[in-house]
Amino acid sequence: MSDIVNWGVLGYARIARLNVLPAISRAANARLVAVASRDPAKAAECARDFKCERTYTRYEDLLADKDIQAVYIPLPNSMHKEWAIRAMEAGKHVLCEKPIAMNASEAREMAEVSRRTGKLLMEAFMYRYTDRSRRVREVIESGVLGEIRHINATFRFLLDRPNTIKAQPELGGGALYDVGCYPVNFLSLVTGRTPVSCHALAEYENGVDVNLSAVLQYEDGLIANIHCGFNAYGKTFAEVIGTKGMMEVADTFLDFRGGIQVYAKDGTRTIPVAESDRYRDEVADFSAAILEGREPLLTLDETIRNMEVLDMIRAQLKVPA
Known part of the structure; x- marks a missing residue:
């Protein structure tokens, strides 16, 4: 073989x-x-x-x-x-x-x-194949943050390319589909669950959302905010706040080296993050899954759960005529 x-x-x-x-x-x-x-x-x-x-x-x-x-x-x-x-x-x-x-x-x-x-x-x-994402999971699974009560995640950038499909509603354009799906996926990475309620607002240009925020609540009361857009200065950031501590993840969806800040009663520490090759590792894992007859890193159950959250957000929006 x-x-x-x-x-x-x-x-x-x-x-x-x-x-x-x-x-x-x-x-x-x-x-x-x-x-x-x-x-x-x-x-x-x-x-x-x-x-x-x-x-x-x-x-x-x-x-x-x-x-x-x-x-x-x-x-x-x-x-x-x-x-x-x-x-x-x-x-x-x-x-x-x-x-x-x-x-x-x-x-x-x-x-x-x-x-x-x-x-x-x-x-x-592809961001799920970074050392940054692996470190986030390690912090969550360690229990150092306690019971998670709030998550905040942002992905935005300034879109300045003309004639891009990202700005064409008939092709599935808009900030939520393009970059908002990353914060939604981050919520899944942290919680493994689906929220039960949602409130969302968006700013539109030429039929697509270019600036969007949503507040989502889970069955146990946990509240999460997501923000996305491509009509202003870029930022990727996330924070996870628990009963015992807080984690800040700068450059959440990127693959260069850096650090994750963890704050707890016993002090502040920086968890080093190594540089990754996220696209190569994504291709390599998917290829290995084919060769080994196993599931790749991201399962279809998670994908469907994330799409359900995108549906919840979109159902709250009032698209201008």
Whole structure:
């Protein structure tokens, strides 16, 4: 049995070009075989810059390639469900960009296809493969914070690229889908649970949310705040406050080195965080899961739970006509 997984990529998107395609080349158990782009010029660019063995101008042709075992999908959010399902039904395992779908119902349908076909499906939250995320879990599991009573998580940046799909509502644009899903996932990382109530507000531009905050409450009373946006200065940050202590996580979703601050009655300490290669490790884990016949790091149960929270938030919003 081969110890290498052959990869194909559906779409020559910015995140694929800058992050995931290079990551596949850095993963010891992965090999880039083919990329499909409906733009022939982009397909040619990919072949040149990444020494890609094969390029296709139709996604269907890549899925018909019998040498490909896994497919990465960086397409617009509105296209995730269709092409993930088509890929699994074509016999490919699927690593799909976040959010995995437009709503929880779509995610459940995709999960059912994964179960029926026996093909792995994982949402690509690359930050979960950082040393920072591992240290967060260690602090939570140690019990040093006591009973968690409040969580606050933020991911925002200034979006200044024209004609981006992030600003197109028909393609699933908006800050909540693009970066708000990270704080929502962070809540899942910390609690492993689904909130029971939600209040949310958003600012809109051209039909998409560009500035959004939500307050969520859990069955035991725990309250969490999430914030996201792309119309002002960037920030990624999280804090977790318990009955015995507090943790501050700067650069929460990034992979460079730094430190996590933990405050408790016995004093303050800094937990060092090592630099990580989050995209490479994501590809490597998913490839290993295929080769070893196991689940990857992020399960579909968690993904569906996160989509349910996104649905809760979206249900609270008043989209301007």
